Amino acid sequence: MFGILLAQQWKQARRSPVFQKSVVVNIILGFLILYFSLIFISLGFFADKVLLKLYPAQSVVDSLNSFLLHYFLIDLFMRFMLQDLPVVTVQPYLHLPVSRSKLVHFALLRSLPSMFNLLMLLLFVPFMLRVVTPAHGSGIAGVWLASLLLLTFFNNFLLIYFKRQLVSKPKRTLLFGLAVAGLFLLDYSSVLSLRQISRVAFGSLLQQPWLVSVPAALLAIAYWLNFRFLRDNLYPEEISIKKVSSVAGGDIAFLNRFGDTGRLIALELKLIWRHKRPRSIIVMSALMLFYGMIFYTNEKYQEGYGMLIFVGIFVTGSPMFNYGQFIPGWQSNHYDALLTRPISTYQYLHAKYWMFAPAVLLAFILTLPYVFFGYKILLINLAACLFNIGVNSFMIFYFAVFNKDRLDLSSGSAFNWQGVGASKFVMMLPMILLPILLYLPFSFLDLPEWGIFAIGLAGLLGIAFHKHLLALTTRRFVSHKYKLASGFRQG
Template sequence: MYSTFFKHYWLKSVRAPGYYKNLIVNIFVGLSAVYFLVIFVLLGFMMPRILAEAAPKLDPALTFNGILMYVTVLALLFRFLFQPLSTINLQSYQVLPVKRSKLVNYLLIKPLLNPANYLTLCFAIPFSVTGIHPAYGLGGAFRFVLIVIFLIWFNTLFASFLKRKFGSSITGITSFLLIVAGLAALEYFNIYSLFALSQQVFGFLIENPIGWIIVLVFSGAAFLLNKGFFAQNYYPENFDRKTIRKQAETQNFTFMERFGKIGEIISLEMKLVLRHKRTKNVLYTAVLFLLYGLLFYPSDMYKENDAMLMFVAIFVTGIGMILFGQWIINWEGSYFDFLMTRDIDTQSYIKANYFLLLSLSIVSFILTTPYFLFGRDILINHSVAFLYNAGVNIHVYLFGATFNTKRLELSKGSAMNMQGVSYKNFIIIIPLLVIPMGLIGIFSLFSAKNIALIILAVLGLAGIVFWKQLLKVTEKQFLRRKYALCEGFRKQE
């Protein structure tokens, strides 16, 4: 029976109208997977040397055991935020002589068979040879690999349970982030060392011949938690009640009506963002990526890399605009025909999307002002990046959106979901990030970075000053492409 389920899933995928149209995207994803696979393998062999340099007084295996609990918690957080839930057309099988337990087991086993989950083994197996084997022997290395596999199972299943139980609610995500931040704070202020606890726990699991069984038991417990959830929420009407309640919570944005027709359209866009899984996931992702600068600004490695610092500045100051801008018209694909029959003029529609992206860019810039503490150069970079985002990138997104005719399914999560993505999403990165990075990089070679910053700032200011004229160009392009968009959005992948 399980083989039949997987066969149906495969046939559904390959028979989808958009399966072969996404060939370029699939090739890009495949090449990216090969790239990361090679990186993980090399990192696995090099990790003992890296850990020895970072903590010369500790054995690399002990150091890794100390950070493994942090890695597990962060991986769980990542899966909770981005892992898509396994689905099945339940009502089609409920009228057939198929046991409920088999359907539930299929939903739980399916994500465990995803090859992407096991990319971690490309790191774990080499590290078990170079790092674990010298400290714990051959048996310890073998048990380490088993423990990593069962941790993957536990994280996959437990993240699915948390996501099904709490959904994508801001309360659940905030609570999870606070727990992770609290653990980091306890370690930082030397109140309690999770590092030491992790060393003891994973040292015991690797040394003990039956240690891997303990991790397997945790995986089994996560499996049973999911089964218990499905026992109470098997029928679709249970989820319908939750959907109705969530819609009621987000139905009023009356304060936007004071801005007339444009305000009403923005209000509808805000409701769309807060009511659908994919757009909410993008919103949470944008909040998380506000911290992206912390990977670069504190490090001395990037202080002389002006092009990379400009990339980070554009990315964090415009993260809301960047993530939502790529779907600015596509996310309305399900009811685009309806919109085109309403009393909404093109000018108001384009202006509403412009002000929505501008608002997201302003909010992102304000939220990243704490980065100014890293120095005057960061303040200048962020200010120039904001001007470039507001004056150039917004118009690039609005104009480019008229070419993307792939309908976006909002009911599905955004993580690891390439539905609605085409090569056009990658082409738009060129004016968005590559041009400013290239400009800064070239002028920096001649010690004239400030000239590049002035050019980018002037371009941004020009786009802000002449925004009405630029929007008229987008309006004309939208009118030329309107029927192509309607035709494209009617097709389902």
């Protein structure tokens, strides 16, 4: 039965018109996979030499074991960002004598041959053959590799479960993400040493091979959670009932008091909540708030202002940049209908602007803890927040007329190049370079604080004259609206 299901899924994918259209993309991805595979194999072969130079007083196996817990936590994060959920079209099989359990098992096992699981083997199999086997024997080395493989599969099913819970029970996924982030924070503040725990845990596995039952049990629990959830939500009737109950009371009373602008914002929020791609964009924007940790913890970036301005613009504007770069593509599926509605282009852009402004302000508020790295960062992020609201939002509207590609809102954002073009990169350049150009003259005069003030002042002026700037961008939109409609029809 599994062979029949696999053959039918392959035929469905191969006969799909999307498969034919994405041949070039698949070839490019194939070369990228080959390139990274060679890199991981090389890392596996030469990891012992690197670890020996870094930790000469410690055995190579112990050094690697001390980083395995970090590896699996990073693997969880990367899977959350990039791994797609395994999907099987079950409707054609529900009237056939095929048990629900077999369909669920097939959907879960389909997720195992993924790139994340393959990279683990490419990295650790060479290391096992080169280092672990000569030091501990082939039997112990096999148990060590088996435990790593079981933990990799555990990560696979654990992320599938929590990503499915993201829609129905988002609090569980949020708590899980906070727990993972908390581990990194405790390790960074030296309250809890993940390296020491990892070294002891995987070192004990080499001394007592029966401990491989622990990752096996974790894998069984994660698999059972996924199996139970999918089995209970397999029938379309059950899924539709849950969807209806979640949509009840969808009108946002708070926004209705703002008239047409509030109702348009409410519709936009519903679009984000009900579709996969905009929802994943918002999740990615939230994760990008931690981008500052890369720079703020490095003392060499604290000396100047230029890099901190870039980070401030990027961190406070991440929700606006990530979501705004596809305007008006989010409405591409019904753009013709939008043109026939009694909604002016000014109202459309006005609603977008007042959706961006609170999002940027919220991002700034969430970055306030960065003040512990210095009050200079707080001032820079405040100026960047004002600049994003008052200037960069209108730059997004200006370049939005080049977004003529239809978007599939049901697909995720990972490795999704639909709607991504040269205009996106052209749009980002002035939004990042302009505040730095405003700062440079004051930097040459040794007045860096005045440069930060100039960036904030430019944002305040944009906010003060936002109605005039909206009118200018509206005229540009109106002159291109039929080109946009034509491009969306061809998509």
